[in-house]
Amino acid sequence: MLTDATQLLNSSPLFKGLPQDQLGKLAAIAVRRDLVKGEALFADGDPASGFFLVASGRIKVYKLSLEGKEQVLHLFGTGEVFGEVPVFAGGNYPAHAQAMEPGRVLFFGRNAVARLLRDEVGLALNMLAILSRRLRQFTRLIEDLSLKEVPGRLAAYLLLASERQNGADRVALDVSKGLLAGMLGTIPETLSRILNRMSQRNLIQVDGRQITLLDRDALIGLAEGEKL
Amino acid sequence: MLTDATQLLNSSPLFKGLPQDQLGKLAAIAVRRDLVKGEALFADGDPASGFFLVASGRIKVYKLSLEGKEQVLHLFGTGEVFGEVPVFAGGNYPAHAQAMEPGRVLFFGRNAVARLLRDEVGLALNMLAILSRRLRQFTRLIEDLSLKEVPGRLAAYLLLASERQNGADRVALDVSKGLLAGMLGTIPETLSRILNRMSQRNLIQVDGRQITLLDRDALIGLAEGEKL
Structure with a gap:
């Protein structure tokens, strides 16, 4: 499981390219969760207690209108991360998330991530590097x-x-x-x-x-x- | 100077929206540097010892071809940050940087930044939140x-x-x-x-x-x- 998780982490945009030991430490705090079809991961407005990395299956992130109509914002598949913005910012999830089919996610709890970032300043710097580098590339592409x-x-x-x-x-x-x-x-x-x-x-x-x-x-x- | 620096930090994409106390701590490690026209900030291949925030004037970032021909990659102006990717990643600057006109920059040394991120895990989380939020926006726009x-x-x-x-x-x-x-x-x-x-x-x-x-x-x- 640890090796699988490490490989999965290294395929995701948020962690890709981290040194092996940092991937391993992240894998060690990941909590695996198997999902049945239709299972809810969080609801709009819940405190953002952690973010998710999709191992298999697809996750639907959606809002509900006042009339109860579903508006799908995004589908996340293998290797994709979601929920990280409110977790880093320390707020609430801004939408609902539900499994579209049987699948598996890794859960990274906010407190465990914060502890790891405090103990491993190299990890914080590397993640800032990954995100800043992608932002530079995206800026060029948008241009x-x-x-x-x-x-x-x-x-x-x-x-x-x-x-x-x-x-x-x-x-x-x-x-x-x-x-x-x-x-x-x-x-x-x-x-x-x-x-x-x-x-x-x-x-x-x-x-x-x-x-x-x-x-x-x-x-x-x-x-x-x-x-x- | 500290207040000015705090305002300037809060106008830059990398730090915008940080709580006042974290902006203050960043301002406290910033080293002000006044530039004359043509002054070099770093050369291609130098170890990335810190990143820069432009307070005034414009900075040219460029490569030199084998024949010595200058290829301008980017001009940075007030409020813009440059050099942060190799600093976070711990590598070398990938290009030259030079002042196009008299101006002023704030320099953030890598060691001071790493120390601050270690002492203030809230700052690391907030910066990750700022960058992830921008990445989400950019992804939507690119789409x-x-x-x-x-x-x-x-x-x-x-x-x-x-x-x-x-x-x-x-x-x-x-x-x-x-x-x-x-x-x-x-x-x-x-x-x-x-x-x-x-x-x-x-x-x-x-x-x-x-x-x-x-x-x-x-x-x-x-x-x-x-x-x-």
Whole structure:
């Protein structure tokens, strides 16, 4: 079981690449649980007492609407981890979790994880490294994916903002950069890069939250699907 | 300076939302450094002794080609953190870093950070929570961004693989799921979801690394830009 658990841990995004001894210590605090079809793992609002790693079968994570309608947020399969955010943050589970079929999970209790992280600062550092590295990769990918459509959406937003402000060339951003990024379907880092690129090409000039439209024709082109 | 540093820390993606006392403890180990234009912070291959948080000015992170040509990987500005991956992982900096203009950074030494994480397991848990929460958000965003184009690319890949295998309906995936996801411009989690969705709609049937093409017309439609 320990060896199996170690292999499983090493296949999961949260632990992949940890040194063998740290994988072993994690495996040693894991509690195996066999599941029957339909078995509940936790309910929305329960204190987050630990997170789960799927060994086999699929787990459905879902919310219930006021009318009792089920809204599936995610299905987790072998090697995937769920429940870790509220466990690390020390809050409640934000949804229900239930086994879709017979299966097996490993449970990592919050107190045991906290104790292990305290005793093994190397493990905390390694997990921070794994997560930061994935975040860097994801940021790059989002940037690649965003560069196709987000400049056009941003151009459309700026033209609309100008129209709303009586056609002024200088428009004030009335939302935070985080909110604007979300609206346009990207992240603030990528939005900043796109704003920089549009500035370098003299399409706009950015002064804090004031943006001056320098080349409306080019902005219209972008909004209509031309490449930046 | 401590208050300023605390505010700056709370504006950076790595530390945003930490409780005030933990921000204060981080601020207390930060070493302020004023930079002149062109000043080097570290060189490619140096042991990663600490990471940096930009207080003002911009930092260029770049590689040098064998011919000595500079390839800029990223510019970091106010509130952004860099160098944290090799510091957490305990390796070397993978590139050069230099100030583009006069500015200021806060330096967090690896040993001081490790000591703080050991003494304050709550800080380690909170940082893991911040990073895991961002990863979940990024995963969702990548999925949204991928759902438009990746099914088409995957369909094209499967049709091509079938052609290469003499038009067989049953094709063997000759690359790992991670590599295939990268090739198609997404992440393994999203690729799995797209494969599931294509199975549910009876376009394909998946048995491990064997994929059977059930509906070629629909796959051709997808590859030509129809929606899944």
